[in-house]
Amino acid sequence: MPIKVYNSLTRKKEEFVPVKEGSVTMYVCGPTVYSLSHIGHARSAVSFDVIYRYLKYRGYKVKYARNYTDVDDKIIKRANEEGADPKELAERYIKEFDDDMEALGIEVPTYRPKATETIKEIIEVTKKLVDNGSAYAVDGDVYYSVRKKKDYGKLSGKNIDDLESGARVEVDERKEDPLDFALWKTSKPGEPFWESPWGPGRPGWHIECSAMCMRWLGETVDIHGGGKDLIFPHHENEIAQSESATGKTPYVKYWLHNGFVNIEKEKMSKSLGNILNIRDVVKDHTSEAVRLFLLSSHYRSPIDYSEDSLREAEAAMERFYKTLQRINAEWPETSGVDVCVQCNEGRFTEILQAMDDDFNTAEVIGNIFKEVGKANRLMDEAKASGKHEGLIEFSYILSMFHEASEFLGIFGRTPEEYFNEKNSRAVLPAGEIERLIIERNDARKNKDFKRADEIRNGLLEKGIVLEDGAKGTTWSVKG
RNA sequence: GGCGGCGUACCCAAGUGGUAAGGGAGCAGUCUGCAAAACUGCCAUUCAGCGGUUCGAAUCCGCUCGCCGCCUCCA
Structure with a gap:
């Protein structure tokens, strides 16, 4: 019985046939580590965790890579605000992210590459693109030339001319085309940098994923995943630069994208101030309840958190x-x-x-x-x-x-195990609850139901539910 | 403006050609000192609306209405 997957590239459900029989390579875009991760990251992580687990369950040998983007404008900005070192800041949030993943019961991917540990490969790919005419260098920056790729836009269903008429693209005089994107950026004073053939600088956003993907999984991968919002421009650009660099098409056989998490019917965004951190959700609910919530809808559908x-x-x-x-x-x-x-x-x-x-x-x-x-x-x-x-x-x-x-x-x-996790949220010490249960059961024996109900209601107000079973009274934290 | 998606009960949500899963809430009953939990029964002749194709449609096609996402950093 074949597995069928919805491929964003073809917009159809297709039979899943990996490039190499019996094994699967899978890459998922991980977080940019400059703040705590939110419930949207959790959804992506849980969705692909289940896909990873299921492919293994079905007998595939799966190599799964999920990256950390640990050098980027937002990281540098945040580090400057805090007066911290960008590298140190990124490492701190990598640790926080890993803690969140563990709390959600997410399996550790086979590889967890960091952009900063893949600089050598990033430079190699960039160089290849410059050498074969797909990219050009200007003042220490390197741009990918979208006009050179005839099928640019095939993933997102866009064409270059429509995009330009949209006029929301910032115009940079030095670019040959407004849609050209940076593979390599010159570093400004005080910013992290690496030496390169174009001078000291750092990688652009899209190139790191191509480089990490190729470094760990090869030039063609079976599955590439991420949130729906990454389709354009991130994944579109990844396809362009990867295929131009290797000459191999397709770069990715199956593109999988998860839907968004809305908060009380609204998009999660900084301006609305409704960003919900994984940490806060897991504090108030058991991790399995969070996973159950996320898995109760199909991974491609939007879900509403409440x-x-x-x-x-x-x-x-x-x-x-x-x-x-x-x-x-x-x-x-x-x-x-x-x-x-x-x-x-x-x-x-x-x-x-x-x-x-x-x-x-x-x-x-x-x-x-x-x-x-x-x-x-x-x-x-x-x-x-x-x-x-x-x-x-x-x-x-x-x-x-x-x-x-x-x-x-x-x-x-x-x-x-489950109830221990749940009951660890109790506001009263377990011993105190046990004592009240004994007191209440004495009252019940003496038919003093008024006192018994008083105790039960008192506990209920504190979020503790009592249940009188055949084997005695048990307690739990109210859901 | 371009591209894509969605609309199933009070709420959430599967089902994509063969006669409406599941969860939550609610109501009635069994159990219980009373509850809780569990179980039983009830809870969409109908799938946004209107047409069409078909022996047969929530599922396919057309139109209308409503909602949403992407096109800019974003899971």
């Missing part, structure tokens, strides 16, 4: 782990029993088909929750009939969860 939608995701996550907890308690013999869910055509096949269809995680999640309902129903039936039967079915369901967690990166923990 506190309500995160709460819903958290409620759903809780439903999942409560069910798991119940299976563990009522069917302990299922633990460790592994059923091969892929061995026969079955319900798991539907999940794989959904993933094969352009990574439709939303449908997969729907299927998972169908199984959650089914498991609860079976347990209720067993309880009602007094027959402890159907062990295989529970093992099958648990195995499906486990299997899906490998590529979704959710549904894979133990209930204890």
Whole structure:
């Protein structure tokens, strides 16, 4: 069964056939590290994390590179404002980004190149472009000449003349064409620089990705990803310079782009002041709830972030782990029993088909929750009939969860792990809560329900929910 | 102006030719001291609107309305 992916280049879903059978090369544009990463970065990271995991799950040997842009105008500007060294500032935010990625349960890519560690290759590619006439040097700057590439604009569906009539392009007298873009920039005094054939300077934005891609993955890669906004000009320019440098077409076989995250129906932007950092989201919600929220829509669709939608995701996550907890308690013999869910055509096949269809995680999640309902129903039936039967079915369901967690990166923990993370947000110390539970249960024994309810309501006001189960009272943090 | 996308219940969201997944909210019931959780039942004769193709359309085509993104640094 082939995997199908939507290719931005052809604007169609295509059968995924990597250049080299059995292995996949994948490059995703990472962050420019000058501030904390926001929920939009999280979406891109989670989307491609799932794609990476799924390709591996399907048996491909995947080389995955995600870069850090650690030299750039914004970094230099921010460093100047803070009176910091640009290099030190970039390193600091790389660390912050890595922490956010870890908090979101994102697997570490095979390679995490930095622009500043790829200068040699950047200069080589630039030199090649100058030598073959695709680029020209002026006063220590090097520009790529868009007119030299006949198919410039093929990814974004634009043509050069339309773009120029748009007149939003800044005119630089030294450029042969307003759309020409910098491969190499002369450094101003005090800015970081590297020696080059054109004098001291630093790389332009687009060239670094081409250089890193070629350095780590080769001249043609299978998948190149990033946010939709990168299609133009960034990825368009990457194609132009890479194909001009290597003479090989295509530079990228499948272009994948994730949709945006809006905040309460508005675009996230600095002017609106509604930038939502990953850090702040993960502080208030479990990481799996955040991932569930992001994966509940297709990766190409826009999604709208709101506190309500995160709460819903958290409620759903809780439903999942409560069910798991119940299976563990009522069917302990299922633990460790592994059923091969892929061995026969079955319900798991539907999940794989959904993933094969352009990574439709939303449908997969729907299927998972169908199984959650089914498991609860079976347990209720067993309880009602007094027959402890159907062990295989529970093992099958648990195995499906486990299997899906490998590529979704959710549904894979133990209930204890999940609730520990969640309950670590409690505003009261656990000991204090336990003490109140004991006090309340004494009251209940003495039929002093007024006092019992007082305690329960008091805790609820602090965000602690009590549940009286067959095995005693448990508490959790309100979602 | 150019290019692209979207419109499915109260909210979120799959489904892209065979008769509407899933989550959340709500209502009723079982359970409970009462709750909570879980389960059961109810909750879109209908997929923005209007035409067309078809035995059959939310799915394909045309038009209309509404919303959004990119074209400038941006995930």
